[in-house]
Amino acid sequence: MDWSYWERNTFLQPCDVLIVGGGITGLSAAIALLEADPRLRVTVLERGFLPLGASTRNAGFACFGSMTELLDDMARMGEQAAWQLVARRWEGLQLLRRRLGDEVIRFRPTGGYELFRDDDAQAYASCLEKMDAFNEAMRDISGMPVTWSVADDAIPRFGLGQVRHLIRTEGEGMIDTGRMMDALIRLARERGARLLFGLGAEGWQQRDDGGVAVSTSAGCVLHAAHLVVTTNGFARRLLPELAVLPARNQVLVTPPLDEVPFDGTFHYLKGYVYFRNVDGRVLLGGGRHLDIEGETTDAFGTTERIRSFLLDILRQVVLPGKEVAPEYWWSGIMGVGEEKAPIIRTVAPHVHVAVRLGGMGVAIGSLVGQEVAELVLEQMA
Structure with missing residues (x-):
């Protein structure tokens, strides 16, 4: 495509920091960068027209x-590392609540x-x-x-x-995931970030001047002094060597019910199954443990085996004796690995990553974004 003069001089201009991934972590990083230095030119690149992956597809659990x-x-x-991770989840939740407000x-x-x-x-x-x-x-x-x-x-x-x-x-x-992401998008824009939705990063290479050039799904190339990858379960598309794997979770939501007898977030089987009430409905998800290999994928979709399992849990445990047919099914893609701690580091000159949130993006994503922003700022100093 031939880009217009206006496009080249507005949307395709080089920036100081290009963030690939417009979910919780990427938007939090953009906000933290611009709160630290409002003069920075920060661009966030998101493949979907919404921040897909897990940020808009999780269950809305504020848990640790x-x-x-x-x-x-x-x-x-080990116990020490596990409690350190819990402390970071707790800190991340408090940061999210302070930044956006509980209401x-x-x-x-x-x-x-x-x-x-x-x-x-x-x-x-x-x-x-x-x-x-x-x-x-x-x-x-x-x-x-x-x-x-x-x-x-x-x-x-x-x-x-x-x-x-x-x-x-x-x-x-519990939180409303949609309202959280909408608020993060609005706040990032208020702070001065340029958000480019519907534009995917296809690859990157180092420039001779030390910066980074990123090729995109639209055929244009974006240039930045620093690149930050926050695509979590999709990160190996750009950085195949990273120790992070995609993990799909399948979710259902019932129609409105006459009564939901509980109010809270519920966990079962080490967190592999979870449910909550939402707007007079029940949300239920998980089941990945039934087919770890098959669910290690970054392809959205649901499977008959896990749908059947979740329906059994719904009708036998959550709403026993009630034949409720789900109104919605969907899936989200998390980033997991052999280690639970997030990966936050520089992987090449001026190229940084903040991924592997382990299914705890709501809890830890804000903090991970803050930490990778601090890493970039240190290298800019």
Whole structure:
């Protein structure tokens, strides 16, 4: 395509920082850069007309980890590293809330719950054994006197089926993901970022002057002093050597119901299954553990096996005895890896990454964006 004089001198001008990925992390990085130095020319490139991936497709959980998930993390990465990650998730949630405001993102501190069925007796016993130590560790992070407690008395009130035990998590809540992303987009623009939606990055190369040239899906080449990749589960399209893999999660939402007997966020099977109430409906997602290999993909879509599993959970556990047909199905793409900690580093001269949020983008994305912005600013100084 032949670009007009006006296009070349407005939208295609070189910038100081080009951010590839217009989700939570990329927009947070842009905001942090411009709050630190409003003179910077910052451009955000997003392949979708909306920030797809996971940022607009998650469940809207403001959480930092259920007990079984944290126990699993500790077995893989050690207690100290796991608690450091929890602290970063907590800090990221507070940053998000301060930046946008609870009313804007419709944050509600409902508390969260982890459920245990008959087959989960050993996992539940492990949680009870560690509960006091967990509460002590979390007290140092959040200041809350008690974070995790047994909540079996709530099972009848919530109307859950086949659930033997509940553990409540204080400090957890829910947000409206769409309103969060809309607010981040508006704030990034207010701070002075140029957002180019519907334009994908196809490749990049170093320039002789030390900058970076990025080829795009529209055929134009964008030039920047620094490139920041925040595409999470899609990052290996640009940087194949990164230790991050895509992970698809499938989600359903019911039609409006006469009554949803619970109010909160719920976790099951180390977080591989999750549900909540939203606008008089039930949102339920997960099931990736049934087919880890098949769900290690950056292709959107749903599968019969996982849809069937989620419907069984919906009708047997969440809304037992009710034949409810979902009104919406969708999928989102997370970025995961053998290690849970995000990757935030410089991978080539003037090329930086902030990816692998491990399914906790709502919690940690704002902080990861802030940290990669600080990395860029240090190298600019």
